[in-house]
Amino acid sequence: MAALALGLMALAPAAGAQTVPDDAPLPSTGLDLPSNLQIFGDPNPDVRKPTAVVNDTVITGTDIDQRLAFVTAVNNFELSDEDKLQLRREILSQLIDETLQIQEAKANKIEVTPDQIDRYFAVYAQRNFNKTPEEMTAWLTSIGSSAATVKRQIEGEISWQQLLRQQVQVNVSDDEVRATIDRIREARGTEEFHLKEIYISASTPERQRQVYDAFQQMASQMREGTPFEMLARQYSEATTAPLGGDLGWVRAGMVPQPLAQAAQSMEVGQIAGPIDVGGGFSLLYLVDKRKVLTADPGDARLSLRQMTIRFPPGTAQAQATSLVSAFATATQAMRGCGDVAATAEKIGATVVDNDSMRVRDLPVQLRDTMQTMEIGTATQPFGSLDDGVSVLVLCGRDAPSEPLLPSEDQVRDQIEQQRTSLRAQRMLRDLRRDALIEYR
Template identity: 50%
Template sequence: MMAGFSGPRIRRTALLLAGAMLAGTAMAQGAPDADQTPGKKLDVPQNVTIFGKTDPNVYKPTAIVNGEIITSTDVDQRLALVLLANQGRATAEETDRLRLQVLRNLIDETLQIQEAKAAEVAVASEEVDQRYTMVAQNFRRTPKEMSEYLRTQGSSDRSIKRQIEGELAWQRVLGRKITPFVNVAQEEVQSIIDRLNASKGTKEYRIGEIYLSGTPETMQETLQNAQRIMEQLQKGGSFAAYARQFSEASTAAVGGDLGWIRAGQLPAQLAEAAQTMQVGQLAGPIPVPGGISILVMIDERQVLTADPRDAVLSLKQLAITFPKGMTQAQASPLVARFAEETRKITGCGGAKAVADKVGAEIVDNDQVRVRDLPPQLQDILLKLQVGQTTQPFGSLEDGVRALVLCGRDDPESANGPSFDAIMAQLEDERVNRRARRYLRDLRRDAVIEYQ
C-alpha cells in the first residue's frame, strides 16, 4: 500500500511526543516484501507439554544487547513518557505489558545505534541538543525547564535525547546503505498522476496507523498486543504517542500519520474500514497481510477538489483568564459580561475597544487554515461573515475566548501532488520495505541477554 503524497518522508526526523502530547508517510505495511524468500514453517505439534514453570514471554526489565546494557532505569524513564502521553490511565497489568514493549523498543533502538557506529555514521551531540530544544519549545518551555518537568514525571531529558539519536542514526544508515540503491521509473509516477486525475472528486483520507508485524506463529500474541493498545486509545490515550512507541512502520516517527490517501491505495481490509469511519474515529485491530493494524481517521476530503476548509482566515482572538482557585460560580458573571460585550463587535476595528473594556488579551493571526482548527469551530467560522464574532468558548482552567473574523481567502482550486512528491513517496515505500528487513537481520544476529 502506498501512503498519501503530502505526508512527511522517511528521511525526516520526528520529535518524540512533540505534537502528540500537545493535542493528538510511509506504507501501512500491508504487503510482504516482494523479494523476501519464504522460510520453512516451524514443525510444532498441536498438543505440547511444557517442561518447567518459566514463561519465555515474561522478561525481566533489563537486557544486554551485544554487550551494551539496557538498565531498568532506561526502561522506567521511557515508560514514563508513554504513561505521560496516556495521562497516566493504565492499570498495573497494562503497565507491565507496556514495560515489556518498551524494552523491545529499546533493544531495537540500541541495535540501530550500534549499526550506525559500525558503519561510522555519527550523530553530533549538538544536533541532538538542537532537536531537544525544539521539543521543549513545543511545550513552551526552555530546555532546562523541560528537563525539570520530565524529572517530575519520572523520566529524563536523557531518554528523549536517546530516542532522537536513534532516529537520526537509523535514518542516516538507511540513507547510506539503502536509499541510493532504490530507483523509481518516471513511467510509474506518471501512471499515478493519471489515476489521480481520473479520480477527481472521489474521497481521500488522512489516516493514522499503528502497525504491528506478526508471523503465523506469533499472530495471536500480536493480536492481543493490538487489542491492549486499542483499549488504551479508547480510554483517551494519544494515538500519535502510541504510534511512536509501538508501531513498526516507518511512520512511527511522525505519529503514524500516513498522509492523504485514497481507499484504492490501501489493502482491502483497511480500505473497507476507512470508507465507514468518521473523522476522529478509531478502527481495529484489523488483520492485514503480515500483521495487525489500528487506524484513526484524522481528516477526509475530495481528490483534486477545492475544500472550503482549506480557506485561510485572518482572525482576532479576545481572551480572558481566571485567577487560580476561582470557582465556576464566581467566573460565570465575568463570562456573561464577556459574551455580552463581544456580541457587540461589528468589525475587527472595534475589537480592541471591547478587549480594553472587559480586560481581555487580544491576539492577531492572519494565516489560520480552517482545517487546522477544532471541528466545532470549523463549522462556526465557515458560516460567519467578515466582521462577525464567534460565541465564547473555553474553560475555567484555560480561560474563555472569542474569535473575530477579519478576512478570508477561499481556495481557488485544489492542486494534486507534484511529480517530485510522488517520486519521493514511491522511493520511501521501497526504502521502508528494505529497512524492515534490515532491522530483522540485526535482531536475528544480535546476542541479547535478559537480566
Template identity: 50%
Template structure:
C-alpha cells in the same frame, strides 16, 4: 507553563521524529489451515508440558542489547512520557502493556544507534543539545524549563535526548545505506500522475486503522478488547500511540495511517463505515474475515477539486488563562463573563480593545487553513463571516478563548502535484519500506538478554 507543555509533550510523544516512527515494529501474520496447523509445522506435541517456571510474558523492565544495558529507570522515564501523552489516564493493566511496548521501542532505538556506530556515524552532544533546545522552543519554553517539567512528571531530558540521538543516527544510516539504492522510474511517476487526473472529483479519505486478528474461538474477547481501546481513545488517548502498540497490521509502524485512499481500495466492510464518518470520528470495531478493525477518519477531500476547508484564514485568538486551583464551577463563571464581553466584538479592529479590558491575551494567526483546525472548529469556521467570532472554547487546564475571523482566502481548484513532488513522495515511501526491513534484520541478528 504546564498548560502549554502538556499539550506539546503529547504531540512530541506521537512522533518526536519522523524516521523513528516510520521504522517501528512490523507485525508478522502467519496463516494456517485446519489440515496443516502451525503447531504441526513446528513439531509441537498436542499434550505438551512446560518444564520450569519461566513465563516469557512476564519480564522485568531491563535488558542487555548486544552488551548495552537498558535499566528499569530508562523504561520508567519513557513510560512517563507516554502516560503524559494519554492525559495521565492509564489503568494499571494498560500500564503493564505500555511498559512492554516502551521496552521494545527502546530496544529498536538502541539497535539503530549501534548500527550507526558500526558505520562510523556518531551524533555529537552539541547536535543533540541543539535539537533539544529547538524542541523546548517549539513548546514556548527554555531548555531548562522544559527539563524541569519533564522531571516533575517522572521523565527526564535524557529520555528525549536519547530519542533525538536515535532519530538523527538512523536518518544518517538510511541516507548512507538505503537512499542511494532507491530508484523510481519516470514511467512510474507519470503513471501515478495519470491516475490522479483520472480520479479528479472523486472522494478520498485519510484513514487510520488498528487491526486486531481473531479466531472463531476468541472473537468475542477480541471484540471486547477493541471496544475498550475505542473507549480509551474517546477519553483522550492517542490513536497513533494505540495503533503502534496494538495494531497487527504493517501500518502500526506509522501510527495506523493508511494514507489517502478511495472507498474502492478498502474492503467492503471498511468502505461502508468510512463513508458514514466525519473527520475526527472513531468507528468500529468492524468485523472482518480473521479479525476486527478500529477506524479513525483523519480527513477527507475530493481529488484535485476545490475544498472549502482549504480556505486560508487570518485570525485573532483572544484568550484568558485560569488561575491554578480553579474549580470547574469557577471556570464556568469566568467563561460566561468572557462570552458576554466577546459578543460586543464588531470586527478585528475592536478585538484588541475588548481584550485589554478583559485582561486577555491576543495572538494574531495568519495563513491558517480550516482543514488544520480541530474538527469541532472546522464546521464553525465554514459558516463564519469576516468580523465574527467563534463561541468560547477551552478547558479548566487551558483557559477559555475565541477565534475572530479577520480575513478569508477561499480555496482554488487543486493542482496536480509536480513530477518532482510525486517522485520525492514515492522515493520516501520506498526508503521507509526498506528501513523497516533493515530494522527487522537488526532485531534478528541482535543478542538480547532479559533480566
C-alpha cells in the same frame, strides 16, 4: 524531527489482552507448531524485566524512568499502576531499538558527534516547546526526566537515517512516475479519505465474539482519552500497525468494499466498527476527507484572534457559569476585530493572534462554524473551568486555491520514501532477531 515526535507518541497504556481459544486453528507461520502442545518447565520463561543488556550495552532502570517521565508529561497521561507497567515495557522496547540502531550505525563507520546532537536538541526544544536548550534541560529535570534521554533518542534517529542513506538504494523508473501522475490526473474530483485502521483476525464464532468484546474495550479506552494510534500499534494485526494503523489517503477502490462503504458514510473524527471484512474485523477512524485535485474548504486560511479568560483556583461552577455568560455577551457585542483589544482589557481577557490557521487544523467541533461565520464575528465560548474559556474572532478568510498536479520529482520522492520505510522495517526486524538481549 518529525520522526522523533512520532516515536514519543508511539508509547501507550495497554488495553486488556485478548486470548485465543485453545481449539482455534493456528495461523500459517511456517513453523512446525502442534495445535495441542505441552510446556515443560517454567510456563512463562520470557517475562520482560525492567532493564536489559543489548549486545553488551546496558539499559538501566534510570534510563526507563526518565523516558517514562518525559513521555507521560508530553502526552499528559494519567496512568494507573497497570498502565504504567505496560508503558515501561513499551519504553524498554523502544530503548532496545534505539540501541540497536546506534550500534549498527557505528558498526558501519557512522559517527554522530555531540555537536550534531546538541544542534538537533536546540531545534527540537524551540520548535516543540518554545524553549532554549537551557530552559528545556531545566524543565526536563523538573519533571523527573533529563536532557540525556531526549538526546539519546535524537542520536538514534540521526544514526538510523544516516545508515539508511548508506545502505538503502531505491530506484524508481520514469515510467512508474508518469503512471502515478496519470492515475492522479484521472482521479480528479474523486473523494478520498485519510483513514486509520485496527484489524484483528477472527475465523471462528467464538473468536469473533472475543474480537467484538476487544473492540468494545478499545472504544471505551478511546472515550477516556487513549489515542487510536496507540491501540493500533499494540493490537492491530495489519502491516500498518507500526504506523499507528495509518492507511494514508485512499480512494474507495483502494480498500475492501466494507471499509469503503463505511468511510463514505462517516464524518471526520468519527470511529466506525467493528466492520466485518471477511476473516476478521476492523475498527476505522476517519481523520480527514477531500477531493483529488479540487480546492478543499478545509485548506482555507483564517486570520484569527483568540480571547481567553481564566478562573482563579477554587472558582465555583455557578460563579464560572456567570462569568462565561458575561464573557459571551461582551464578545458578541464587539464591532469587528478592531474592538478585540479594548474588550479584552475591559473584561480581563488575554489575546493571541494567528494569521494563517487552516480550517482543517482546528478542532472538529469548530470547523463547520468557522467556514460559515461572518468576518468580524466571534464563536460561542468554549473550554473548561481548569484551562480557561475562549472565543475565536474571525478577522479574515482566504479561499483555498486548486491544488496542482505533483511534479515528477515530488512523486519520485514519495515512492522512494515509501520503499525506504519498508526496507527500514525489515532491517530493524533483522537486527532484533540477531541481537543478544539479556533481560534483567
